[in-house]
Amino acid sequence: MENEIKTTNEENEIKTPNKKRFKILLVIILLFFILGYFVSFIMVSGNSMSPTLNDGSFHTVVKHFYTIERNDVIAVYSKEAHKNLIKRVIGLPNETVEYKDNQLYINNQLVEDKYAFGKTTDFKVTLKDNEYFCLGDNREHSLDSRTYGVFTKKDIIGEMIGGD
Numbered sequence: 001m002e003n004e005i006k007t008t009n010e011e012n013e014i015k016t017p018n019k020k021r022f023k024i025l026l027v028i029i030l031l032f033f034i035l036g037y038f039v040s041f042i043m044v045s046g047n048s049m050s051p052t053l054n055d056g057s058f059h060t061v062v063k064h065f066y067t068i069e070r071n072d073v074i075a076v077y078s079k080e081a082h083k084n085l086i087k088r089v090i091g092l093p094n095e096t097v098e099y100k101d102n103q104l105y106i107n108n109q110l111v112e113d114k115y116a117f118g119k120t121t122d123f124k125v126t127l128k129d130n131e132y133f134c135l136g137d138n139r140e141h142s143l144d145s146r147t148y149g150v151f152t153k154k155d156i157i158g159e160m161i162g163g164d
Helices: 002-038
Strands: 039-043 056-063 073-078 085-093 096-100 103-106 109-111 121-127 131-133 154-160
Touching: 002 039, 039 154
Parallel strands: none
Antiparallel strands: 039 056, 056 154, 073 085, 073 154, 085 131, 096 103, 096 121, 103 109
16 A cells, blocks of 8 residues: 555656646746737848947837837838838828928928938928828938838837837
8 A cells, every 4th residue: 555655646746847847838938928919029120220220239119008209219010011110200190291401390390300310302291190100210221101101000010119
């Protein structure tokens, strides 16, 4: 009878570490999914945000609980480019965004564009509800809303932490 009890205790001792490993693995998987819901990591590809962000650098993007404001750096999905982009929000919904003589105008008011690097060619666009106009800081070498068009809130993946 003692042999039976010993065998049972030995089996329990073997199963306990497996249960602990399973619980630890389950917690790690849950944390991964929860973290993935709120935060994403993105790598800068190219020089369109230079000198603010460098090619190959990794950054954190908050996917929820943010408000979009002018000059925020965001990750956005471009349907036209079929990829994620990192750009700076220049124009907000229902605004008229204009560049004339390398100067930024929002609703016909001159606005300081302290992140612009290089010359920005002239353009004028009027945004509708839920539309955002985004540019790369390196204006001469950026494919952005001038190329791909405006972005909607649905296209925006999130706001980059430490993006200015």
